[in-house]
Amino acid sequence: MGESQVAVVLGATGFVGGAVCEAFSAAGYDVVAVARNRTPRVSAHPFLPLDVAAAPPGEIARTLERWRAGVVVNATGGWLATDEANRHHHVTLVENLLAGLTLVGSPPRVVQVGSIHEYGPVPRGEPIHEGIPPRPLTAYARTKLAGSEAVLRAARLGRVDGVVLRAVNVCGPHITPASFLGSVLARLRALPPSRRLELRIGDDLRDFLDVRDLADAVVRAAKAPVSGRVVNVGRGVAVAIREMVSLLVAAAGFPPGVLEERGEPGESRGDGWTMADIRLAGELLGWAPRIGLDESVRDMWETAVR
Secondary structure, three states, X not given: OOHHHEEEEEOOOOHHHHHHXXXXXXXXXXXXXXXXOOOHHHOOOOEEEOOOOOOOHHHHHHHHHHHOOOEEEEOOXXXXXXXXXXXXXXXXXXXXXXXXXXXXXXXXXXXXXXXXXXXXXXXXXXXXXOOOOOXXXXXXXXXXXXXXXXXXXHHHOOOOOEEEEEEOEEEOOOOOOOOHHHHHHHHHHOOOXXXXXXXXXXXXXXXXXXXXXXXXXXXXXXXXOOOOEEEEEOOOOOEEHHHHHHHHHHHOOOOHHHEEXXXXXXXXXXXXXXXXXXXXXXXXXXXXXXXXXXXXHHHHHHHHHO
């Protein structure tokens, strides 16, 4: 394997991590998939069963040196149930990774996949740009911010060469059932004939991005001469959650009347308004979203029913 063309993807078996593996492979990289447990989706790549949050930094360093990693992507994490779990997966893991990187003779570049929710709530209608001071409220967002700031701090001190991508809500093929759209998809698949799907849908407006566009941004960030920076990645358009559900219902072949809204919406996991300002991604990464939401949601349904 060539030193500059090896991508080590942490969280490779996840929704985002799987797409990142595919994007690096398509770009000509050799991919090493890292996760705690193997899944069929990463069977095309060498697989390393490693819990980076628990591994000794020396083991992490030896692993990266053995594979001659040119870039490490952290695509791990998610909305976890407890503060402790969020901290373990979003902070401890990153700190452990950075400690391992300091032991590598020629450390690989680091791309941290962060979240737009690291900024916390912003006024409705306001584009979220990289200069907004982060004020996250949820355990997920606070710990994701702490992990991202650890990468930025290490990069600004010259200890690593790294960049943070703050991604909006992600949709597309192989979506996780832990997400709202993923849970709706699962319920539609299980819906008996002639039954209606009862949902509680709020008035949130959010920026949604296809996972393949996010993966393309990650590959571009791996190559771009940018370090110690945050770059927002999204479509730059706020879409009603209700519209996204309608697109999914149509992709599944159900009539619009299959939905029945009942009661007040449940507590939102994220912020009620997100719309990324993506100009910096264009300037620094030469990146722009390519996949429309119709196509993204259709592919999301088709991969789920195969």
